[in-house]
Amino acid sequence: AWMDADFRRQLSARRERVEDAFEFEGRKVGRGSYGQVFKTKPRSCADAPAGDYALKQIEGSGLSMSACREIALLRELKHPNVISLKQVYLAHETRQIWLLFDYAEHDLWRMINFHASAKKCNSQVSLPPNFTKSIMHQILCGIHYLHSNWVLHRDLKPANILVMGTTSPERGRVKIADLGLARLFHQPLTPLTEIDPVVVTFWYRAPELLLGARHYTKAIDLWAIGCIMAELITDKPLFYCKQEEDIKTSSPYNRDQLERIFSVMGFPSQQDWRDLPHLPKYGDLVRNFGTGQQYARFSLGRHMSRSFGMSETSPEFRLLSRLLAMDPLRRPSAREALEDRYFLEEPRPAADVFNGFDIPYGKRDFISDSSDNKDDPARQQQSQPVHASLQQYQQSHQQALLLQQQQQQLS
Numbered sequence: 553a554w555m556d557a558d559f560r561r562q563l564s565a566r567r568e569r570v571e572d573a574f575e576f577e578g579r580k581v582g583r584g585s586y587g588q589v590f591k592t593k594p595r596s597c598a599d600a601p602a603g604d605y606a607l608k609q610i611e612g613s614g615l616s617m618s619a620c621r622e623i624a625l626l627r628e629l630k631h632p633n634v635i636s637l638k639q640v641y642l643a644h645e646t647r648q649i650w651l652l653f654d655y656a657e658h659d660l661w662r663m664i665n666f667h668a669s670a671k672k673c674n675s676q677v678s679l680p681p682n683f684t685k686s687i688m689h690q691i692l693c694g695i696h697y698l699h700s701n702w703v704l705h706r707d708l709k710p711a712n713i714l715v716m717g718t719t720s721p722e723r724g725r726v727k728i729a730d731l732g733l734a735r736l737f738h739q740p741l742t743p744l745t746e747i748d749p750v751v752v753t754f755w756y757r758a759p760e761l762l763l764g765a766r767h768y769t770k771a772i773d774l775w776a777i778g779c780i781m782a783e784l785i786t787d788k789p790l791f792y793c794k795q796e797e798d799i800k801t802s803s804p805y806n807r808d809q810l811e812r813i814f815s816v817m818g819f820p821s822q823q824d825w826r827d828l829p830h831l832p833k834y835g836d837l838v839r840n841f842g843t844g845q846q847y848a849r850f851s852l853g854r855h856m857s858r859s860f861g862m863s864e865t866s867p868e869f870r871l872l873s874r875l876l877a878m879d880p881l882r883r884p885s886a887r888e889a890l891e892d893r894y895f896l897e898e899p900r901p902a903a904d905v906f907n908g909f910d911i912p913y914g915k916r917d918f919i920s921d922s923s924d925n926k927d928d929p930a931r932q933q934q935s936q937p938v939h940a941s942l943q944q945y946q947q948s949h950q951q952a953l954l955l956q957q958q959q960q961q962l963s
């Protein structure tokens with residue numbers, strides 16, 4: 553070996569082992585295609601500041617391409633609204649790679665599901681008036697930072713927008729992450745009948761991608777941010793489309809998803825989107841939809857005003873319709889979106905998106921290894937029978953209601 557044995561022994565003896573520094577047995581909070589994530593605390597002997605950390609054990613062994621990409625990318629990036637890598641551990645014996653992050657207790661997927669379920673139980677949970685505006689502002693700040701460093705996210709969706717919990721010094725701060733294909737966090741509380749994006753969802757994919765655009769662009773990230781904004785306002789995925797269990801087609805063209813987009817937005821005319829006929833799948837589009845006359849009366853304004861009473865003249869709607877321009881060339885850059893009037897008028901966006909309000913969402917649940925059957929990762933989410941998770945959900949929801957009543961009595 554190129555290093556002399558004695559020196560290697562010295563290095564190995566001195567190397568800090570992740571299991572010596574952190575307690576993570578039985579504290580798995582997520583598992584996906586990229587690896588698994590544990591919620592850990594440093595052991596007293598470790599020199600890491602107190603607090604919760606996320607330890608991600610990267611799938612596979614050795615410096616795989618994805619491990620290199622994640623480490624190389626994250627160690628260069630430093631922004632308050634982007635997940636920050638604190639430390640890398642290389643376990644030489646097992647050739648395992650561990651990444652240490654500040655732990656984020658919440659994410660928009662769980663938060664939006666919580667509010668959607670609360671609505672169904674006819675009990676709204678109160679939120680600060682600038683909740684959506686604060687979250688949108690911080691997502692755009694984080695994406696502006698990534699885009700100015702020529703980093704495209706490519707898979708923005710609620711599950712990848714994390715929010716720091718009450719035990720963190722950054723309480724209520726948005727952290728953009730990329731948890732990988734399958735949603736990395738186990739979510740037993742949501743009844744499995746709910747939308748469970750274990751399979752890859754196309755709900756946030758820009759129309760040009762569905763029509764065969766060959767390259768990701770910054771405008772593709774901005775479209776996804778528009779979808780997230782609408783979902784924050786309505787608690788429903790704007791372009792929700794049922795997904796076939798096994799999406800085998802490798803073709804980017806997804807007729808049902810396009811149909812859903814047109815039934816909300818209307819069909820793009822030549823004036824709306826000059827370059828549309830040059831997209832690879834334009835032929836399929838014409839074959840499936842003709843001239844799109846059947847969507848002539850649909851528009852985003854009509855959809856948002858009929859289903860959510862949103863005024864088409866409000867700054868909120870105007871920003872939303874800019875982000876959801878069908879033609880990617882007409883979408884604003886992250887900076888232009890941040891300069892929109894929406895963020896300049898009262899109430900202003902807050903650094904803590906909960907604005908000091910109590911946080912009603914539960915903490916993440918630990919995954920027991922038994923339920924986490926490895927052979928079929930897509931099924932791992934079905935670890936709890938529905939009734940158990942419903943029961944648990946109702947309990948945690950009752951707690952949230954009690955909390956809210958106490959809060960109202962106090963205020």
Ligand SMILES: Cc1ccc(-n2nc(C(C)(C)C)cc2NC(=O)NCCCN2CCOCC2)cc1
Nearest residue numbers: 606618621622635653654655656728729730731
């Ligand atoms: C192959 C690969 C995979 C992921 C990334 N990646 N990219 C990013 C962006 C947002 C900078 C683009 C973040 C990550 N990794 C990541 O979020 N990791 C998960 C962080 C886990 N959370 C930390 C906070 O607490 C909850 C768990 C890059 C390359």
